[in-house]
Amino acid sequence: MTGTHAMQDVIAIVGGTGPQGSGLAFRFARAGYRVALGSRSLERAEAKAAGLRERGAAHITAATNAEACARASLVVMAIPYDGHDQLVQELSPHLSGKIVVTCVNPLTFDERGPIGLLPGDSSAAETAAALLPESAVVGAFHHLSAVALNDPDADLSDQTVMVAADDEAAADHVAELAGAVTGARGVCIGPLRLNRHLEPLTAALISVNRRYKTHSGIALAGVPDGPPVRR
Amino acid sequence: MTGTHAMQDVIAIVGGTGPQGSGLAFRFARAGYRVALGSRSLERAEAKAAGLRERGAAHITAATNAEACARASLVVMAIPYDGHDQLVQELSPHLSGKIVVTCVNPLTFDERGPIGLLPGDSSAAETAAALLPESAVVGAFHHLSAVALNDPDADLSDQTVMVAADDEAAADHVAELAGAVTGARGVCIGPLRLNRHLEPLTAALISVNRRYKTHSGIALAGVPDGPPVRR
Numbered sequence: 001m002t003g004t005h006a007m008q009d010v011i012a013i014v015g016g017t018g019p020q021g022s023g024l025a026f027r028f029a030r031a032g033y034r035v036a037l038g039s040r041s042l043e044r045a046e047a048k049a050a051g052l053r054e055r056g057a058a059h060i061t062a063a064t065n066a067e068a069c070a071r072a073s074l075v076v077m078a079i080p081y082d083g084h085d086q087l088v089q090e091l092s093p094h095l096s097g098k099i100v101v102t103c104v105n106p107l108t109f110d111e112r113g114p115i116g117l118l119p120g121d122s123s124a125a126e127t128a129a130a131l132l133p134e135s136a137v138v139g140a141f142h143h144l145s146a147v148a149l150n151d152p153d154a155d156l157s158d159q160t161v162m163v164a165a166d167d168e169a170a171a172d173h174v175a176e177l178a179g180a181v182t183g184a185r186g187v188c189i190g191p192l193r194l195n196r197h198l199e200p201l202t203a204a205l206i207s208v209n210r211r212y213k214t215h216s217g218i219a220l221a222g223v224p225d226g227p228p229v230r231r
Numbered sequence: 232m233t234g235t236h237a238m239q240d241v242i243a244i245v246g247g248t249g250p251q252g253s254g255l256a257f258r259f260a261r262a263g264y265r266v267a268l269g270s271r272s273l274e275r276a277e278a279k280a281a282g283l284r285e286r287g288a289a290h291i292t293a294a295t296n297a298e299a300c301a302r303a304s305l306v307v308m309a310i311p312y313d314g315h316d317q318l319v320q321e322l323s324p325h326l327s328g329k330i331v332v333t334c335v336n337p338l339t340f341d342e343r344g345p346i347g348l349l350p351g352d353s354s355a356a357e358t359a360a361a362l363l364p365e366s367a368v369v370g371a372f373h374h375l376s377a378v379a380l381n382d383p384d385a386d387l388s389d390q391t392v393m394v395a396a397d398d399e400a401a402a403d404h405v406a407e408l409a410g411a412v413t414g415a416r417g418v419c420i421g422p423l424r425l426n427r428h429l430e431p432l433t434a435a436l437i438s439v440n441r442r443y444k445t446h447s448g449i450a451l452a453g454v455p456d457g458p459p460v461r462r
């Protein structure tokens with residue numbers, strides 16, 4: 001059984017001291033959710049959590065990654081792709097029966113800029129799902145600029161969080177939760193394997209950011225508010 | 232030398248009788264461009280061109296694909312991925328020194344819906360570029376709904392045409408040209424290889440369309456108007 005998460009429940013952010021993780025922690029906490037900000041190092045987690053509380057995000061506590069997962073009913077993996085599989089495996093005892101949201105972007109950089117790293121038929125999300133058969137793995141939050149997430153004045157309501165998952169209830173739940181981050185409900189795009197196409201798209205956004213000196217994001221046009229019409 | 236195209240020059244649409252090709256032909260012609268609508272069959276091209284002229288798009292003439300390419304200084308490949316390489320090869324004598332815009336989406340469909348077809352390190356655009364060393368190949372127009380393109384009342388100005396190319400002048404030119412289709416300048420995202428991530432993204436849009444009963448599109452948020460700040 002997966003998919004339950006109420007506002008009084010805890011959201012864990014694994015990799016919460018990184019820019020994407022701390023930005024999501026900030027936004028969730030500011031919206032009223034209780035957040036356990038995880039890191040490999042409890043000291044680094046405590047320093048980051050204290051900094052975010054000072055910036056007005058109450059309800060953030062610090063923990064090791066494992067302890068954050070143990071406390072939470074929903075876990076956000078905001079970690080680098082380097083070492084991803086091993087860390088997911090390590091944390092798996094704490095993730096059973098929970099929603100695991102991944103915003104991991106497997107990218108590489110060379111003299112021509114950023115580019116997707118993985119073969120066309122795989123994704124970090126699908127790898128995580130294979131390692132976590134007892135969890136509901138959901139892909140989301142790949143395309144939100146970390147700079148914007150951490151900027152209390154940045155309005156993200158013109159952006160769309162695309163949500164990919166095989167568990168429809170978990171997808172709906174994360175689409176709702178996206179509203180706490182951006183101000184707008186996310187869009188459930190379909191099965192988790194579509195995350196193959198969400199993850200590397202971040203390379204295009206980073207390239208745009210470099211070229212236009214901005215922090216870009218993605219929106220879907222033409223999608224009605226609310227959940228999908230049918231399943 | 233590539234990259235010159237003035238309004239009095241001809242835009243060829245290879246595959247102009249298909250929904251994407253005819254929609255692009257309609258929009259270009261309505262904006263005042265001269266369009267050569269190409270098809271393998273001259274008869275089918277003539278029927279489609281006549282239909283579009285009746286709908287208010289003057290300046291559309293019909294041709295075989297090869298003849299359309301020969302007349303044009305800019306060619307849009309709006310063709311299925313099935314048979315793509317062979318058709319590009321066939322047309323290559325007519326494409327030298329020209330801008331070749333590709334909106335080809337290599338997708339496949341199974342019981343779980345649409346999904347990208349190619350390995351992660353390839354794209355139809357890169358294949359076309361390898362077959363056309365004397366052309367400036369540009370990826371663009373992948374994510375515009377054919378239904379919306381063909382609907383004279385559909386406002387596409389909330390959508391962003393992402394443009395990928397190694398030839399910066401050609402990319403700029405196509406980004407400008409996108410304004411004739413959508414009403415908004417396109418965004419030059421970077422090198423042609425980023426088309427690896429644009430092409431399969433269409434699978435996510437088709438999946439959204441099925442689930443939400445809509446015709447979705449993509450917009451980039453946070454990108455300033457005009458060309459990139461630097462190269």
